[in-house]
Amino acid sequence: MPEYARLERRFPRPGDLKPFLALKDRRGLGRVQRRLASAHTIEDLRRIAQARTPSGPFHYVDGGAEEELGMARAREAFRDLDFHPRILCDVHAVDTSTTVLGGPSALPFGFAPTGGTRMMHAAGERAVVRAAGRAGIPYALSTVGTTSIAALAEAAPSARRWFQMYLLKDRDLSLRMIAEAKTHGYDALIVTVDVPVSGNRLRDLKYGMSYPPQLTLKTFLDASYRVEWWSNLLTTEPYTFTYEEPGVPRSALQVSGFNDNTTTFEDLAWVREAWGGPLVIKGVQTLADARRAVDAGVDGIVLSNHGGRQLDRTPPPLHLLPAAVREVGADTEVMIDSGVRTGSDVVAAIALGARFVLVGRAYLYGLMAGGEAGVDRAAHILRTEVERTMQLLGVTSIAELTPEHVRLFTRRAPVPLY
Numbered sequence: 001m002p003e004y005a006r007l008e009r010r011f012p013r014p015g016d017l018k019p020f021l022a023l024k025d026r027r028g029l030g031r032v033q034r035r036l037a038s039a040h041t042i043e044d045l046r047r048i049a050q051a052r053t054p055s056g057p058f059h060y061v062d063g064g065a066e067e068e069l070g071m072a073r074a075r076e077a078f079r080d081l082d083f084h085p086r087i088l089c090d091v092h093a094v095d096t097s098t099t100v101l102g103g104p105s106a107l108p109f110g111f112a113p114t115g116g117t118r119m120m121h122a123a124g125e126r127a128v129v130r131a132a133g134r135a136g137i138p139y140a141l142s143t144v145g146t147t148s149i150a151a152l153a154e155a156a157p158s159a160r161r162w163f164q165m166y167l168l169k170d171r172d173l174s175l176r177m178i179a180e181a182k183t184h185g186y187d188a189l190i191v192t193v194d195v196p197v198s199g200n201r202l203r204d205l206k207y208g209m210s211y212p213p214q215l216t217l218k219t220f221l222d223a224s225y226r227v228e229w230w231s232n233l234l235t236t237e238p239y240t241f242t243y244e245e246p247g248v249p250r251s252a253l254q255v256s257g258f259n260d261n262t263t264t265f266e267d268l269a270w271v272r273e274a275w276g277g278p279l280v281i282k283g284v285q286t287l288a289d290a291r292r293a294v295d296a297g298v299d300g301i302v303l304s305n306h307g308g309r310q311l312d313r314t315p316p317p318l319h320l321l322p323a324a325v326r327e328v329g330a331d332t333e334v335m336i337d338s339g340v341r342t343g344s345d346v347v348a349a350i351a352l353g354a355r356f357v358l359v360g361r362a363y364l365y366g367l368m369a370g371g372e373a374g375v376d377r378a379a380h381i382l383r384t385e386v387e388r389t390m391q392l393l394g395v396t397s398i399a400e401l402t403p404e405h406v407r408l409f410t411r412r413a414p415v416p417l418y
């Protein structure tokens with residue numbers, strides 16, 4: 001007799017089904033919260049973002065330069081690593097806090113500078129800084145942001161704010177911008193150095209990305225099923241740059257026109273003098289440049305390929321990290337970004353010696369998926385992933401993470417030099 005035929009059976013009683021009915025009680029949640037509650041990863045937020053945002057801005061965020069190989073490889077580097085956990089450690093309480101550039105951060109990551117943020121969602125940079133403040137982490141406002149230095153400070157006076165500079169062709173204008181950031185209590189200056197010219201982002205051409213957005217037939221059709229985005233755009237204040245002055249043409253501040261590509265390491269001296277606070281160089285991609293930056297007296301460097309948005313086919317910053325930490329880690333704070341999509345990525349970078357990690361697209365997907373609450377959701381997802389990964393690795397503090405917890409792999413081996 002088959003085993004199933006030998007089972008003792010009875011008729012189901014009322015109430016027997018109750019434990020199997022896992023109906024989620026989302027009655028108290030609003031429309032946006034309900035939508036966000038279904039996102040358990042940054043990738044989930046990305047999918048929601050794509051459905052809700054016109055193609056131009058979505059692909060401006062999601063895309064990279066040319067064939068997007070640098071972008072894909074930066075991500076791949078995180079996926080290819082192994083974790084080596086310790087067992088039987090008491091991990092009931094985990095402390096994710098750290099310090100960076102002379103101040104505290106509740107988590108070992110912060111929000112990277114991103115231009116044009118109000119195009120992703122009308123709530124823009126104000127939403128990002130408030131969410132960063134709630135999470136207890138720093139946020140860097142971009143030179144080509146869409147909210148002024150003063151307005152951002154007003155939106156979240158107690159949040160840790162950094163200011164990201166592209167050095168402008170007009171040096172006096174750069175100096176006035178630096179002074180403005182100082183006046184409004186920004187506590188670090190990040191000079192981004194990997195955009196001597198804009199990268200060739202083909203998706204921007206394909207999807208008609210423009211700043212400000214143009215209503216063409218194509219964008220009009222796209223907008224017809226993203227009505228909320230367009231109505232937000234048309235009913236909120238027009239975009240302004242991070243820093244504007246009466247009489248200074250916007251082209252002096254716009255990506256194609258603003259950036260001084262005659263800048264060299266020597267310029268760091270006058271920037272440092274004008275700023276007087278912690279100074280960081282973002283976009284370091286070689287050991288030689290890491291050393292030169294340190295010799296120029298910077299307080300921190302960000303190993304970054306700009307999320308694969310500038311020069312394509314740049315190596316993953318994660319692969320440079322261990323050597324960079326060995327080379328300059330004792331002299332400066334080594335930070336990293338590009339390709340971080342999970343809290344476990346953050347933990348891996350910290351274990352390999354990074355002082356701090358920046359995330360760009362991760363919070364922008366949250367913003368596009370649900371405005372300020374979406375950025376909160378992104379921070380929540382990353383935070384819980386950081387905590388869980390630390391506990392599973394057997395550590396309870398950032399200081400306990402070491403390179404022994406991580407092993408890097410690469411699918412490609414370099415061709416030997418001859």
Ligand SMILES: Cc1cc2nc3c(=O)[nH]c(=O)nc-3n(C[C@H](O)[C@H](O)[C@H](O)COP(=O)(O)O)c2cc1C
Binds near residue numbers: 307340
């Ligand atoms: C839409 C977008 C706009 C960006 N704008 C800037 C910018 O204005 N200044 C800057 O230094 N970096 C900018 N970045 C790069 C980020 O600061 C960061 O280096 C990058 O997003 C990290 O990669 P990830 O997106 O994979 O996390 C931008 C990135 C994105 C996605």
